[in-house]
Amino acid sequence: MAEIFESPPSQEGRYQPLERAKLLDHDDRSIRMGVGLVTVEATALAPDLFRIGMFPDGRPPDYTSEAVAKEDWEPVAAEMTGDEEISFSTEAATAHISLNPLRVSFSDPSGRTFAADDEELGMGVVELPDADVFSAPMGSPVRLYKRREEGERYFGCGERTSGLDKTGSYQVFWNVDPPAGHTASFNNIYSSVPFTLSLVNGRAYGLFFDNTHRVEFDLAKASVDRVYYGAEGGNVVYYVFCGSVPSDVLDRYTELTGRTPMPPLWSLGYQQCRYSYMDESELREVARNFRERDIPCDTLYLDIDYMDGYRVFTWNRETFPEPEKLISELKEQGFNVVTIMDPGVKVDLHYPVYVEGGERDLFCKTVQGEEFHNVVWPGICAFPDFTNPETREWWGENLRTLTDEGVAGIWCDMNEPSLFVPRQSTMPGDVVHPGGPGAEPKYHAQIHNTYGSLMARSVREGLLRHRPDERPFAITRAGYAGLQRHALQWTGDNSSWWEHLWMSMPQLMNMGLSGVAWAGVDVGGFFDDCDGELLARFTEFGVFQPFCRNHTIKGSKQQEPWAFGEPYESVCRKMIRLRQRLLPYLYTLFEECHRTGTPIIRPLLFEYPYDETTYAMDDEFLVGNALLVAPITRPGIEHRHVYLPDGTWSHLWSGERFEGPAHILAHAPLGEPAIYVRTNTAVPLWPEMNHVGERPVDPLTLLLYPAEGSGESTLYEDAGNGFAYQGGEYARRHVLCEVLRGTIAVRLSVCEGFFTPERESIHLELRAVNTRPKNVLVNDDEADWDYEEVGGRILVRLAEDPGETTVEARF
Ligand code: MIG
Numbered sequence: 001m002a003e004i005f006e007s008p009p010s011q012e013g014r015y016q017p018l019e020r021a022k023l024l025d026h027d028d029r030s031i032r033m034g035v036g037l038v039t040v041e042a043t044a045l046a047p048d049l050f051r052i053g054m055f056p057d058g059r060p061p062d063y064t065s066e067a068v069a070k071e072d073w074e075p076v077a078a079e080m081t082g083d084e085e086i087s088f089s090t091e092a093a094t095a096h097i098s099l100n101p102l103r104v105s106f107s108d109p110s111g112r113t114f115a116a117d118d119e120e121l122g123m124g125v126v127e128l129p130d131a132d133v134f135s136a137p138m139g140s141p142v143r144l145y146k147r148r149e150e151g152e153r154y155f156g157c158g159e160r161t162s163g164l165d166k167t168g169s170y171q172v173f174w175n176v177d178p179p180a181g182h183t184a185s186f187n188n189i190y191s192s193v194p195f196t197l198s199l200v201n202g203r204a205y206g207l208f209f210d211n212t213h214r215v216e217f218d219l220a221k222a223s224v225d226r227v228y229y230g231a232e233g234g235n236v237v238y239y240v241f242c243g244s245v246p247s248d249v250l251d252r253y254t255e256l257t258g259r260t261p262m263p264p265l266w267s268l269g270y271q272q273c274r275y276s277y278m279d280e281s282e283l284r285e286v287a288r289n290f291r292e293r294d295i296p297c298d299t300l301y302l303d304i305d306y307m308d309g310y311r312v313f314t315w316n317r318e319t320f321p322e323p324e325k326l327i328s329e330l331k332e333q334g335f336n337v338v339t340i341m342d343p344g345v346k347v348d349l350h351y352p353v354y355v356e357g358g359e360r361d362l363f364c365k366t367v368q369g370e371e372f373h374n375v376v377w378p379g380i381c382a383f384p385d386f387t388n389p390e391t392r393e394w395w396g397e398n399l400r401t402l403t404d405e406g407v408a409g410i411w412c413d414m415n416e417p418s419l420f421v422p423r424q425s426t427m428p429g430d431v432v433h434p435g436g437p438g439a440e441p442k443y444h445a446q447i448h449n450t451y452g453s454l455m456a457r458s459v460r461e462g463l464l465r466h467r468p469d470e471r472p473f474a475i476t477r478a479g480y481a482g483l484q485r486h487a488l489q490w491t492g493d494n495s496s497w498w499e500h501l502w503m504s505m506p507q508l509m510n511m512g513l514s515g516v517a518w519a520g521v522d523v524g525g526f527f528d529d530c531d532g533e534l535l536a537r538f539t540e541f542g543v544f545q546p547f548c549r550n551h552t553i554k555g556s557k558q559q560e561p562w563a564f565g566e567p568y569e570s571v572c573r574k575m576i577r578l579r580q581r582l583l584p585y586l587y588t589l590f591e592e593c594h595r596t597g598t599p600i601i602r603p604l605l606f607e608y609p610y611d612e613t614t615y616a617m618d619d620e621f622l623v624g625n626a627l628l629v630a631p632i633t634r635p636g637i638e639h640r641h642v643y644l645p646d647g648t649w650s651h652l653w654s655g656e657r658f659e660g661p662a663h664i665l666a667h668a669p670l671g672e673p674a675i676y677v678r679t680n681t682a683v684p685l686w687p688e689m690n691h692v693g694e695r696p697v698d699p700l701t702l703l704l705y706p707a708e709g710s711g712e713s714t715l716y717e718d719a720g721n722g723f724a725y726q727g728g729e730y731a732r733r734h735v736l737c738e739v740l741r742g743t744i745a746v747r748l749s750v751c752e753g754f755f756t757p758e759r760e761s762i763h764l765e766l767r768a769v770n771t772r773p774k775n776v777l778v779n780d781d782e783a784d785w786d787y788e789e790v791g792g793r794i795l796v797r798l799a800e801d802p803g804e805t806t807v808e809a810r811f
Contacts, residue, residue: 013128013141014126015121015125015127015143016124016126017121017122017123017145018040018101018102018122018124019100019101019102020100020101020102022034022035022099023086023099026080028075028076029043029044029045029076029078030042030043031088031097033102037056037058038054038055038057038125039054039060040055041055042088042095042097044076045076046073046076046090046255048092048248048252049240049242049256050093050239050242051238052236052237052238052239053235054123054124054144055235056125056139056140056142059235062235063210065210066212066447066450066453066454066480066482067208067210067212067256067257067480068257068482069257069258069482070255070256070258077091083099084098085097085098085099086098092109092242093108093109093242094106094107101122102122102123104123105147106242108242112200112201114149114198114200115146115198115207116146116147117144117145117146117147118145118147118226121143121145121226122144122145123142123144123236125141126141126143127140128140138213138232138446139233139234139235140233141230141233142230142231142233142234143228143229144229144230144236144238145226145227145229146229147226148220148224148226148227149200150200151200151201152167152198152200153165153167153200153615154166154167154169154197154219154220155196155510156193156206157194157196157217158191158195158510158511158516159189159191159192159491159510160187160506160507161182161183161184161189162186162187162503163184163618164506164603164615164617166196167219168224169219169221170187170216170217170218170219170221171216171217172187172214172216173193173194173216173449174214174215174449175188175189175190175191175478175480176188176189176416176418176424176426177414177416177424177477177493178492180493180495181495181527183499183503184499184502184503189491190452190479191479191480191483191516192215192449192480193516194211194215194217194229195207195208195209195253195514196217196219197249199605199609202611202612203245204243204244205241205242205244206249206250207229207238207241208239208241208256208257209229210238210239211231211235211236211237212234212446212447212450212480213231213234213445214231214232214445214448215231216229216230216231217229217230232445239253239256245609246513246605247596250513250515250597250598251596251597251598253515254484254515254597255597257484257515258484258485259593259597260485260488260517260518260594260597261485262594263471263518264470264471264720265583265720265721266299266720266721267336267409268548268586268587269296269297269298269299269548269691270296270298270299270543270549270550270576270579270580271299271338271548272297272300272301272550272560273300273301273522273549273550273551273552274551274552274559275304275526275552275553276303276305276554277302278319280320280326284326284329284330286300286560287300287333287335289560290335290690291333293561293569294573295562295572295573295576295577295690296576296579296691297335297576298335298336298692299337299408299409300330300337300338301337302340304340304342304377304413305319306320306323309378310342310378311345311348312342312343312344312346313401313402314353315405323405323406324406327405327406331406334692334693336408336409336473337408338409338411338473338475339411340411340412341411341459343383343384343412343417343451343455344374344378344382344383344414344417345381346380346381347373347381348378353398356394357382357391357394358371358382360394362384362385362388362390362394363383364384364431364432364433364444365385365432366430367430369432372427372431372432374419374420374421375420375421376420383417384455385433385434385436386455386457386458387433387435387450388434388436389436390436391436391458392454392458393461393462395455395459395462396458396459397462397465398462399462399466403466403467408473409463409472410463410473410474411474411490412452412455412456412474413477415452415455415456415477415479416451416477416478417451426448427444427448429443429444429445429448431443431444432444449479449480450479451478452477452479452480453476453478453480455476456474456476456479456483459474460472460474460486460487469722469723470721471721471722471723474487475487476488476490477489477490481515483516484516484517484518488518488519488520488546489516490519490520490521490549491507491511491519491520491521491522492526493526493527493553494525494526495526495527495528496525496526496528496531497525497528497534498633498635500521501525501534501537501631502619504541504545505541505631506618508520508545508621509602509603512599512601512603512606513603513606517593517597517598517599518546518547518600519546520542520547520549521542521545522552523538523539523548524538524550524551524552525538525552526551526552526553528553529556530557530559530563530564532564532565533568533636534635535559535568536564536567536568536571536670537631537633537670537673539561539571539575539576541629541673542575543575543576543579543582544601544621544623546586546590546600546601567670567671568670571670575671575673580686580688580690582683582685583686583692584684584685584686584697584717585624585626585683586600586623587716588624588714589623591718591730592624600623600624601621601623602621602622602624603617603621603622604621604645606622607622607645608646611645611646613643613645613661614643614645619631619633620642620643625678626677626683626713627652627675627677627683628642628644628649628675629673629674629675630668630673630674630676631673631674632668632674638667638668638669639665639666640665640666641663641664641665642665642666642674642676643661643662643663644658644660644661644662644663644664644676645660646660647660647678647679648660648679648707648709649678649679650676650705650768651666651674651675652676653672653675655705655767655791655792658676677703677705678711679706679707679709679711680709680710680711680738680739681711681713682703682713682735682737682746683704683713684702684703684715685702685703686700687701692720696758697757697758697759698758698759699759699762699763699797700757700759700763701762701763701764701765702715702735702746702763703765704766705767706737706739706744706768707739708739708740709738710737710738711736712734712736713734714734714735715731715735716730716731716732717731717732717755717757718730718731718753718755719755728754729753729755730753730754730755731753731755731756732751732752732753733751734748734749735748735749742811743809743811744769744808744809745807745808745809746807747804747806748762748805750802751802757800759800761798762799763796764794764795765794765795766793766795766796767792768792769787769793769809770792771792771811772787772789773787773794773810774811775809775810776794776807776809776810777806777807777810778796778798778805779806780806783796783798796809
């Protein structure tokens with residue numbers, strides 16, 4: 001099945017591994033070597049980050065890449081010893097370079113060896129029988145062979161649907177719009193992140209193979225002790241992240257490729273979409289239903305039918321006569337409106353966007369120099385050359401037709417790019433991206449995987465220019481490594497199938513392990529009809545996604561939370577309310593992700609790399625480190641197996657306590673999904689509200705399940721939009737909960753930062769405490785508290801106070 005949408009196979013040729021190298025020169029952080037016409041360079045960018053580049057045909061080293069956000073690194077103290085067998089060491093790791101033949105490997109001060117070249121095959125070039133005109137600028141295929149260490153397991157690889165562990169698999173990196181109803185057996189779909197996170201004996205390192213041609217990895221499939229990273233053309237450029245815990249690898253990887261920006265807080269609320277809400281009255285009706293039914297919702301979508309004949313940057317004035325009025329009235333009810341856009345620009349001489357794009361030479365070309373045309377929704381279209389900075393600027397300026405009407409965010413679709421002729425194909429490899437005046441034109445085959453990222457980039461930059469004081473909200477379907485700094489990624493067209501509910505978990509966890517943390521699948525499923533039970537279970541899972549949006553295809557059954565009546569509507573309401581209450585927790589996780597690249601939803605292995613049982617846990621996940629969620633993914637059942645890793649966990653609904661590691665059978669009837677809270681770890685909650693900003697966040701509740709031992713957690717708050725947080729206008733508090741010989745002590749640290757949340761009080765809600773305390777003190781004075789036997793709940797009401805506060809419950 002997978003083959004039908006792969007691009008043509010790599011050209012035939014003879015692989016030539018690098019042989020004897022000559023040391024050319026070196027400085028504090030780099031060593032250059034030559035093997036005939038090939039230059040190889042090893043650079044220490046940071047103590048735990050090395051970059052290796054191999055440049056065939058006498059090309060000078062060039063690391064420019066759409067993936068790379070950071071080029072200026074602090075000086076590193078790297079020491080070089082040896083001449084044939086070179087050691088190039090920082091305080092954290094050593095690159096070992098043998099010159100005859102040229103082979104590279106790494107080790108850390110504990111003696112662990114990793115990312116070692118395969119001795120026989122190393123890296124090199126495929127010599128083509130006779131280079132034709134087309135292949136000339138692409139260069140020859142390049143390859144890198146590494147040894148697989150004993151027991152090494154591979155994770156990551158970006159958007160993949162088939163589980164977590166990639167060991168023994170073949171991975172293709174080539175963005176496609178897959179045929180309808182893709183399944184877990186598919187390989188490459190919409191976006192490409194050629195990055196692996198390896199675990200060996202519980203210790204991590206990462207390898208990013210930065211190449212925007214078609215890339216393929218063999219992760220010990222053909223041979224158990226060898227892996228292969230290859231590309232159809234270009235250079236070998238790869239980065240080794242020395243680790244040794246997954247969070248350090250992700251931290252450096254996202255420092256290199258860019259971090260997820262802080263989202264506008266409203267965008268973390270529940271969102272509702274459909275292909276399409278066809279006219280203004282239908283959209284208002286959906287909005288009215290949310291408010292009347294008391295189901296929280298922050299955002300509504302307009303899919304392609306809002307446009308005039310699918311012409312990008314236009315409105316259909318019959319169905320949406322006054323978009324500005326509509327959008328501002330919805331805004332008063334607390335809804336943001338987001339519109340879709342596709343890259344295809346209709347070829348139409350009466351359409352200014354097309355005419356201007358042509359006149360300014362901003363479209364992709366054929367090899368003959370004609371405008372490249374293909375068919376998408378509007379009919380015959382031209383395609384912006386987003387590699388050209390001027391095109392990106394122009395596209396961003398055109399966004400005014402939407403932002404001037406009050407559109408809150410932009411959803412980029414079809415940007416693999418997806419074409420209709422032949423069906424769901426992409427641009428032929430020889431389409432030319434001229435790149436603008438002075439640029440070196442590129443064949444599509446050279447930059448294919450970046451097309452989606454570059455479109456998203458132009459949208460984000462445009463939004464920032466139009467509304468410099470607001471955080472942009474942009475969504476993309478396709479992209480390349482580093483796409484996380486431009487937009488969130490939603491995962492395209494899933495199906496309303498139980499299999500897809502399961503599949504969403506590995507898919508989002510794989511993305512999170514590859515830097516793309518802000519992501520979500522269509523809740524309820526896109527293709528086919530949903531049903532009540534599937535929607536309810538999908539929503540039980542979906543509200544924990546970093547991006548939570550319900551969406552479905554034209555002609556399918558209605559899929560809004562109320563569409564299937566009771567009991568499903570109540571389950572959806574309960575879950576969406578829970579999400580709304582959890583926003584301060586999610587927001588705190590987004591800030592952590594923004595600062596360190598740590599994913600928001602995490603596979604268990606991210607926190608417990610030393611526990612190999614977690615490597616297979618693809619149907620449960622952590623949200624931050626305080627919540628473990630194990631959704632039901634089959635109809636008609638209420639029980640499932642859950643693996644609880646090391647630590648003490650309380651069942652959210654009953655408070656029942658478990659000591660991990662443990663395999664348990666969870667009872668999870670509809671509306672009570674299996675959710676566990678790490679004990680002594682505070683989960684901040686908002687009061688109930690129907691949308692962000694509906695009422696002040698007062699009181700803010702800190703929910704805790706205390707148990708003998710201790711735990712720490714953080715609450716991050718800021719204005720929820722804008723950039724003042726960068727100047728220190730945020731509030732960060734640490735919460736330490738210690739339970740010692742039955743006494744529960746909760747300490748709120750002094751508030752860091754200059755932001756003052758507007759509220760009178762903070763509530764501490766301690767659950768599953770089986771006896772009534774004798775007294776509860778706040779900073780040694782009697783507190784305002786009560787105790788409820790049902791649920792063993794102690795509620796302590798604290799006045800908001802940025803100073804250190806200690807609460808003690810004594811028994
Ligand atoms: O060819 O805009 O993945 O979310 O509703 C289908 C219509 C085009 C694909 C997107 C989907 C969207 C649909 N689009």
